[in-house]
Amino acid sequence: MAEQDWKTSKRTFAAVSLPTLFWLIAFFLIPMFIVWQYSLGEKVGETGFDFSGTLDNYKRATEWLYLTIFGKSFAVAALVTLICLIVGFPVAMAITFASEKWRPWLLLGIMLPFWTNLLIRTYALMMLLGTQGFANKGLGALWEGTSWLKTLVGLQPLPTWEPVQLLFNNFAVVFGLVYVHLPFMVLPLYAALDRLDRSLIEASLDLGAGHFRTIMRIVVPLAAPGIIAGVMITLIPALGAYLTPDLMGGTDSQMIANVIERQFKKANDWPFGAALSFLLIYAMFILIAIQSMRKKVPEVR
Amino acid sequence: MDFNELIKQTRGRRSLLQAMGVAAIGISFGGLAACSKGEGKKLANGEEAKLNFYNWDTYIGETTLDDFKEASGVNVKMDLFDSNDVLFAKFKAGNPGYDVIVPSNDFVERMAQAGMLQTLDHAAIPNMKNIDPTFIDVDYDQGRKFSMPYTWLALGIGYRKSKVKAKPDSWKALFDSPEYAGRIAWLSEAGDMFRLYGKYLGKSVNALTPADIATIEAMMIKQKPNVKNFHVDDGQDLLLKGDVDLVLEYNGDIAQAMTEDDDIDFVVPKEGSQLNSDNLCIPKGAPHPKNAHAFINYILDGEVDKKITETILYPTPNAAAKALMPDSYKNNPVIYPPADVLAKCEYAKFNPTLQPLFEEAFTRVRAA
Amino acid sequence: MALFARTPVAPLEYSRTLWMRLWVGAVMVFLYAPLVVLMIFSFNDSKRNVVWRGFTTKYYEKALGNDQLVEALINSLTIAAFATLASLVLGTLAAVMLWRFRFPWKGAIDGTISLPIIVPEICLGVAFLMFFAAVGWPTDLVWPFNLGAITIAHITFCFPFVTMVVRSRLASFNREQEEAAKDLGASEAQVFRDVLVPHIKPALVAGALLAFTLSLDDFVITYFTSGPDTITFPVKVYSMVRFSVTPEVNAASTLLIILTVILTFIALKAQGVKAIAETH
Numbered sequence: 031m032a033e034q035d036w037k038t039s040k041r042t043f044a045a046v047s048l049p050t051l052f053w054l055i056a057f058f059l060i061p062m063f064i065v066w067q068y069s070l071g072e073k074v075g076e077t078g079f080d081f082s083g084t085l086d087n088y089k090r091a092t093e094w095l096y097l098t099i100f101g102k103s104f105a106v107a108a109l110v111t112l113i114c115l116i117v118g119f120p121v122a123m124a125i126t127f128a129s130e131k132w133r134p135w136l137l138l139g140i141m142l143p144f145w146t147n148l149l150i151r152t153y154a155l156m157m158l159l160g161t162q163g164f165a166n167k168g169l170g171a172l173w174e175g176t177s178w179l180k181t182l183v184g185l186q187p188l189p190t191w192e193p194v195q196l197l198f199n200n201f202a203v204v205f206g207l208v209y210v211h212l213p214f215m216v217l218p219l220y221a222a223l224d225r226l227d228r229s230l231i232e233a234s235l236d237l238g239a240g241h242f243r244t245i246m247r248i249v250v251p252l253a254a255p256g257i258i259a260g261v262m263i264t265l266i267p268a269l270g271a272y273l274t275p276d277l278m279g280g281t282d283s284q285m286i287a288n289v290i291e292r293q294f295k296k297a298n299d300w301p302f303g304a305a306l307s308f309l310l311i312y313a314m315f316i317l318i319a320i321q322s323m324r325k326k327v328p329e330v331r
Numbered sequence: 332m333d334f335n336e337l338i339k340q341t342r343g344r345r346s347l348l349q350a351m352g353v354a355a356i357g358i359s360f361g362g363l364a365a366c367s368k369g370e371g372k373k374l375a376n377g378e379e380a381k382l383n384f385y386n387w388d389t390y391i392g393e394t395t396l397d398d399f400k401e402a403s404g405v406n407v408k409m410d411l412f413d414s415n416d417v418l419f420a421k422f423k424a425g426n427p428g429y430d431v432i433v434p435s436n437d438f439v440e441r442m443a444q445a446g447m448l449q450t451l452d453h454a455a456i457p458n459m460k461n462i463d464p465t466f467i468d469v470d471y472d473q474g475r476k477f478s479m480p481y482t483w484l485a486l487g488i489g490y491r492k493s494k495v496k497a498k499p500d501s502w503k504a505l506f507d508s509p510e511y512a513g514r515i516a517w518l519s520e521a522g523d524m525f526r527l528y529g530k531y532l533g534k535s536v537n538a539l540t541p542a543d544i545a546t547i548e549a550m551m552i553k554q555k556p557n558v559k560n561f562h563v564d565d566g567q568d569l570l571l572k573g574d575v576d577l578v579l580e581y582n583g584d585i586a587q588a589m590t591e592d593d594d595i596d597f598v599v600p601k602e603g604s605q606l607n608s609d610n611l612c613i614p615k616g617a618p619h620p621k622n623a624h625a626f627i628n629y630i631l632d633g634e635v636d637k638k639i640t641e642t643i644l645y646p647t648p649n650a651a652a653k654a655l656m657p658d659s660y661k662n663n664p665v666i667y668p669p670a671d672v673l674a675k676c677e678y679a680k681f682n683p684t685l686q687p688l689f690e691e692a693f694t695r696v697r698a699a
Numbered sequence: 700m701a702l703f704a705r706t707p708v709a710p711l712e713y714s715r716t717l718w719m720r721l722w723v724g725a726v727m728v729f730l731y732a733p734l735v736v737l738m739i740f741s742f743n744d745s746k747r748n749v750v751w752r753g754f755t756t757k758y759y760e761k762a763l764g765n766d767q768l769v770e771a772l773i774n775s776l777t778i779a780a781f782a783t784l785a786s787l788v789l790g791t792l793a794a795v796m797l798w799r800f801r802f803p804w805k806g807a808i809d810g811t812i813s814l815p816i817i818v819p820e821i822c823l824g825v826a827f828l829m830f831f832a833a834v835g836w837p838t839d840l841v842w843p844f845n846l847g848a849i850t851i852a853h854i855t856f857c858f859p860f861v862t863m864v865v866r867s868r869l870a871s872f873n874r875e876q877e878e879a880a881k882d883l884g885a886s887e888a889q890v891f892r893d894v895l896v897p898h899i900k901p902a903l904v905a906g907a908l909l910a911f912t913l914s915l916d917d918f919v920i921t922y923f924t925s926g927p928d929t930i931t932f933p934v935k936v937y938s939m940v941r942f943s944v945t946p947e948v949n950a951a952s953t954l955l956i957i958l959t960v961i962l963t964f965i966a967l968k969a970q971g972v973k974a975i976a977e978t979h
Contacts, residue, residue: 036802042887043800050793050812057855058815061830065822076445076683077423099698120722136723137904138963143730144912145959146737146952147936153945154733157740162573164736197574198560212730213912217905218864224901225871259867263860263909266817276519281558284697291821295416296521297690300825307822314817318810383927388938409767410927411938417922420825424832428839428927591745 069304076298087305096289096306103285106200107268110207114215114264115257117208122219123249126226137220140213148210152277155206159196159278166193198280206274211267215260222256223249266314286310374404376621383618384409384626385418385429387609390482392639399629405622422447426616430623436608437681439478440471444681448477449613455624458631461651469608470678478610479627480648482583485606485668485676486518486527487599489566489585494576502531502600505579507550512557514576516569519561521693522686523605524551526679527579530602537680541688548692552699561697570595581607583645586665599668603675608648734956741949758950768935768951775932778846778921779914782853786910787903789854790861795895797862798869813863815856824923827852831924838926848924849931853914860913861906868902 036043069088071081090096125136143151158164170191177188196202226249234244250257272287286306293303374380384396388411392398396407410429412418415438421427422442434442442448453459456479466480488499494514499505505515506528518524526536528547539547559575566578567588585597611630613623629635633651640647640656646666647653653661660666668676744755762768793812797805815823831848840847872895880890896903918933925931939948 033801034799036800039800039887043796043802046792046796046799047802050789050796051808053789053855053858054811057830057851059811061823061826062814062818064829064833065826076441077447095695095698099694117726120719121726124719124723137908139727140730141908141912142956142959143734145915146734146956147933147948148916149918149933149937149940150737150948150952151733153940154737157572157736158733160572160574164732209729209733212726214909217909218867221864221868221902221905222871225868225898255867255870259863262813263816263863266813270817270819272820276563281555281561282697282699284694287819287821289694290819292521292690292694294821294825295414295420297687298416298419299687299690303825304822307819311814311818315810315814318813320806385927388935408928410925410930411934413938421828421923424828427925 065300065304066308068301069308071301073299073301079300087301088309090302091305091309096286099284099286099289100310103269103287106204106207106285107265107271110204110211110268111215111261111265113204113208114212115261118212118215118219118260122216122223123245125216125220126223140216144213148273151210152206152274155209156197156278159202159205161193161195161197163196165196169194197278198283200280200283202278202280203275203283203285206278207268207271210271210274211264214263214267218256218260218263219253220256222253222259226252262318269310374622376625378619378621380405380622381619382407382431382622382626383429385412385432386410387412387433390433390609390643392635392642395630395635395639398635399626402629403622403625405619405626407626422614426614428618429614430617430619431626432612432614433481433609434478434612436469436471436606436610436678439610439612440681441683442612442614443472443477447614449615449617449620450476451479451613451627452624455621456628456631458628458633461631461633461636461649463648463650463653466608466648470680471608472610478612479631481609481611481630482643482645483606483608483648484581484583484645485599485673486523486579486604487582487585487597487668489570489578489580489588489595489597491570491573491576492594492596498596498598499577500598500601502527502602505577506531506554509557511577513559515558516560516562516566516575516578517558518566518579519563521689522679524693525689526605530604531600533602536605536677537682539685541685544685544688544692548696551693551696555696555699582665582668583643586644586663589665597665599672599676601672601675603672603677606673606676606678608678737949738953738956741946741953743946745946758946759954762947762951762954765947765951767930768932768939768947771930771932771935772951772955774846774929775915777843778850778853778931779911781846781850782857782914783907783910785850785854786857786861787907790858790906790910791865791899791903793858793862794865794869794899795891798866798872812859814859816859816863818856820917820919823852823856824920827920828923839928842928845926845929848926849921849929852920852924853917856917856920857910857913860909861903864906864909865899865902868899872898 036047067081068079070083070085071079072084072086074080121140125133125140128136156163160166170193173188173191181187196205230248230252231244234248235241239247269285270287271285272291275283275285275288290303290306290310293299293306297303382405384407386409391409396409400406412421415435418432418434419438419441426447439448453475459475459479462475462480466483467475469475469480472478488502488505490499495504495511499511504511505517525539525544525547528550529536529539529543532543532547534543560569562569562578564581564584566575566580567584569575570578570580570585571588571592580597582597582599585595589595589597611627613620613627617623630639631649633649633655636647636649636652637655640649640652640660644660644666647656740751741758742754742756743751744753744757745751797809797812818826827848836848838845838848876894876898877890880894885893916933918937921931922934925934936948939945
């Protein structure tokens, strides 16, 4: 169904567009414009700032060092998004097809942990994963058990249990980010799956396709807008994550948001921090603008 | 779209709104209570009976603020910050309304240079006499024009006694040796790390050059595989949890951890270390400067500071308060490291040209 | 196939198949294990929650007696409630605008709406700090107006999430319904209220949940937009945790989780009965 030209219904268009545009301009673009000026200037003394139109900050931000950090952050965020999608899709399916008695409970079950403060959750996760944490203790008990079983049948016991390193490395960062971002994936997926035309799935099953094939060939294409929304909503904040890498990461787990944060705080180099931020913003803006200009996949209905 | 489905879908939404409604009831009660306190009254000094105190958390005696209210009638509203950097960043756009803040030594210097601090009126702070004289003429604030010392701290090595062969009394154990590979945590603060490496190399913390930074950066990259984590000032927790066995931390933090675990100890390495000090200051544009002076004076009182020190267990620069403390505190070698080691310790000066270099070099170390 | 099924499983009852149940169960364990640990350790008689040192409820007394903590929580819930409502309205309008109309600069406006999601928190925080300082936003208003600056900032980064979710749902809307309603004499507003809103309801729920969570959790932007009298829950928790007062925080979180569960349970129960009454 084609979009309507705004001129054909000016009053409705004004009603839906003016509040949004006003808010965007007054409380987003103007504040961001102030920071944008910083990215094109240099700092003077401790608090001063001179808008000189220089591109030095951007030049520095595109040095190899920072580009590799950008690249690494993107790779981590993409991996996190992929895992969230794989883990979250069946959950969203389960919620969609759950009985009406269970559906609100499942939805809340997914959301409830996220009404606990992020930092508290991160610390709780760290308690679980630490060298003396429950995850390690559980694995240790399992190991000892196996060892004992082996001696029971007359085999050599396993070597003594060494705690696995679950914290302070890149694994911990990905694990922590998946934990934090999972509902960001499940909710849009649910919103999209919920309106699926079930007769299509039934038809597919009746015609002899298996469940897996039905999901891949019918459900996934139909849920495409939701999947795209979920990917965006997960990928983008994951790219900007700084607390998880800071607390759970090892010595090489910094992500671009950590670097940006340090420019604004410790280094007190706002112009450079602004340039790094805007590099990220330009890239994303172009990505989103391209995606929205591309003609949408024809509606399947 | 069928009708039954619609009914189903309305549920989740409504329940949320209901939950919010309940929250809102709680809110309006709390809010009314919050509005009514401490309004309107004026004090003899012409200021309203209010004070906005911007402090670190758990950094005040349990009853200090109430006691002050009783003594002076001023209602102190304490707000919290968790690092000097954010304190500084927040004041960059102007004072948002605070009367007393507690920056560390280098930030006193930095904020004074940036013109963010008011000159203190020493006549209004007679309890200044309680301060240990060695804390009056400090490099970062000669003659205490802008700040009054609140606590001081020394960086050193906290360690688990049963996991080390000998007392790790040199920075070498942390900085330049694979002996404790995988059991070390460093601070994530770039400036502190570079300055302490400087100490290890026998230099003053304030005499580093860009060439030194390059040398140190190479040493750090070499040592990095042996380091488990750069901690955000929660090293004592890592040590307690057994995640690491050696950690670069402040003496006060380790002293608190030692009350929980006998197997932990602390040493200031023999090469010397870096000292820090937190200070009470009045930022420019403070709405209640007279109350602020009265409050600072109150805190510097021997008895009051004794109570604060009992809670926070940090070394106090207040001689009158220290004299009132029990021997177990005064003679604690962790809280008060031996004089010969302290003699080799220095306060870090704020250095606007080196700070960005530290940061960038440390970013490279992390990325390596 | 289905372990607990008393009736045969219909093809579409995915949630009743065993592998699906196992999967959801595993995800729930993953989500809740840390919280369970947190709840257990809130009863631990140790200042640091590392080793078990005996049972105590003293941290609950401390948490409940901590006025600042309670005040911070009330502030945060207020901000989250207002920010969620405003984000729902703004986000839905934006989604409808982008879905329904063709207008000049559409790509650019679409991109701009998504921007608040990608701007690094610290950058947005600094932007608001400078902005509110530049416009001279008053910091000494009475409650709840002193939360205005924080709420505005929260709406800015929450509503794009609502837009994204609602828009993906709108993609499936059948325009013929709208046409039909109009043919029957409904006005634009009526169509919006009676046809469009019911269709996007799941997306509104999802969006509201997202916005509420985001607002409740935000630390950085809140920090930079707060004044001397506006402490919020994350800010309080951050400084408490940084200084190892964790058991008290754990106790407060446990209470919050239990309170949320009870409230939602009551709400769902009450509505469950009503919904059954309505359908029959």
